[in-house]
Amino acid sequence: AGGYHPLDGGTLPDYLAKLENCASILGGNPSEWHVDEVGDGNLNLVFIVRGASGSLVAKQALPYVRLVGESWPLPLKRAFFEHEALITQIDCVPDLVPAVHHYDDVMALTVMEHLTPHIILRKGLIAGNLYPKLAEQISEFMAQTLFKTSDLYLSAKEKKQRNAVFCDNDALCKITEDLVFTDPYRVAELNRWTSPQLDDTAARFRNDAELKVAVQSLKEAFMGRAEALIHGDLHSGSIMVTETETKVIDPEFAFYGPRGFDVGAVIGNLFLAYFSQPGHAGNGQDRVAYGEWILTQIGEIWERFQSRFLQLWESQGQGDAYVAGLFEELDSAAAFAAYRRTYLQDLFHDSLGFAGAKMIRRILGLAHVEDLESIEDPDRRAACETKALALGRILIVDRKTYENMASVISYARQLQGG
């Protein structure tokens, strides 16, 4: 008692009953609160608790990786970083993340708003649903959080202090360093792929010097470039949606890293959804048209993100990175505007590279995605995966040759058609 212990359906109501705000949200008698454990992610326990007058979510870290088991220990401290990131995001974009009701450092537990009737975006994409507000809202989330936690907005001192808070999230960073940037390009115990048809591509990637060099440069950028507080795991399983709302969840991988890692996660996972479409065709659904809708979202997300980010920089660029007074003269103001465009172009290339790495890891690495895994026919699935791998490789190796998202999209369309 008093120390960490994993909660369950029996013990969670007693725990919550002692928290005035949570008890009042749930209402009624704690003995009648209904608890479901719904965690389908790779790491944690997630409970939905329903009471007489409301519901909430309790997320508790386990001392190991749930996907693998107790043989892979993982620090409980990740709950601290998740909570820190969540409250930072609440400051930046309160409408785009869940509200926090309670945090317990010892229990590695956060109690938060139950997002309902929201569903996980990945499931919505598999079902073929349209989300008219997704592009606008996810790009707003990224522009605000990636601008307002950086040297473009914060004082140098505050940015360094915030960076220091997240430095100890090294165990979660190491997961990404290994599973995203290393293992898919070597023989590794944890690698797995469902389709033996991919054996040749996997072997080719392991012998592809150009790809290995390019992905290692992305890894070094991930490890060394403390640009902003990134979510760190912004795939379509970390986004919940309705037709009108988008909410970002699960920032336990947060740390100060390169902005393009978040943008790339969103784009790469949408491309995975796109390439999985032929595998979901049938039941009267027009998956070609739906694939086109996904491509439109990718283009729109990048365009909206970059223009919102630039707008924030121009209107609120009060950080110590660039001193506004230096650019007051007309000529240097124009030079600064040109510089900002180059800066965004570099961010575009980073995002493409990270998108490619995120795609490949979900096919050749440990942790896979339902978009592809749920395709039952092995040949159909392998065909989808092979095309996704081909785009992933090009995004990593040739990222700097692309001038805009339209060209990337048209290459993806070509791969899908051929």
Ligand code: SR1
């Ligand atoms: C062992 S954890 C595997 C993956 O799950 C998380 O969502 C991250 O993407 C991590 O790489």
Ligand code: MG
């Ligand atoms: Mg997660």
